[in-house]
Amino acid sequence: MEPLTQILAATDFSARAMRAVDRAARVAHEHKATLHLVHVVDHLLLRMFAGDVDEHPVATELRLMDSERGRLTELAGLLASHFSIKVLPALLVGRVHAEVARYAAEHGIELSVLGAQGENFVRATLVGSSASRYVRVGLQPTLVVRSDDKQPYRSILVAVDFSPASKRALATAIALAPKATVRVLHVCELPLVSRLPAKFRSKDTMASFRATSEQQARARLDAFLREVPGAGSVTTAVQSGPAAKTIMRHARAQHCDLLALGKRGAFELNQLLLGSVSLRLFEQFEGDLLLVPSDDQGA
Helix, strand or coil: CCCCCEEEEECCCCHHHHHHHHHHHHHHHHHCCEEEEEEEECHHHHHHHHHCCCCCHHHHHHHHHHHHHHHHHHHHHHHHHHHCCEEEEEEEECCHHHHHHHHHHHCCCCEEEEECCCCCHHHHHHCCCHHHHHHHHCCCCEEEECCCCCCCCCEEEEECCCCHHHHHHHHHHHHHCCCCEEEEEEEECCCCHHHCCHHHCCHHHHHHHHHHHHHHHHHHHHHHHCCCCCHHHCEEEEEECCHHHHHHHHHHHCCCCEEEEECCCCCCHHHHHHCCHHHHHHHHCCCEEEEECCHHHHC
């Protein structure tokens, strides 16, 4: 992949959002990219607030919009000066995740950067923060920032399942941080022992099955990497176990500061309730997370 040229950072001026803005600005500086700084005013909250103030609602809305525009313009100027980058501020009105997704599609955004909170899993999946909702609908690679680390990414783990989305996730991770050490992990999810016929439940049989599965996965992984430009220098690992837990355990053991993986596009409700790997990692992984759709989803 070529260096990034159009990066979006969404902000509500909170501390978690400012961590994402800072990371986005640093990436924009590294890539000499344009940073689109987006702030969305929720139209429902805007009308509710306007109705509580003792002046005409239209006048209140205009005053509030001018105030938000001033904050955004000031922040854009500070970022442009500090990081020596081009910053385009954009003030939008509507539902946050929908407006950010629309803006990203219309402006050729190659990477969206958002902050995230550690929310309750059920609440996050059924109600959803702006970040979790955007992850479901966004068609571009999305970097969800939790860490306040100021250094460029140094160690990246890319979890792959051989899908087009995971292939694009690896290519995006390499392009995002070309100087970082990249490790590629494939997890073999073995069937539950309780679901196997009795004759296959012995330790020796399971060990043999695990060894065969991992050997086949290594061969597929070698072929997979040959199809990704720039992947010749990555290190690889194949492990067996529950996907989300194994990925997080491996990321922690390798001291990775970024975890990247593909996603299937828009998540269906049944996938949320059954526990997609992407959403489990979105909720449970404590570090920065790069979620990437396949090329046809992001086209």
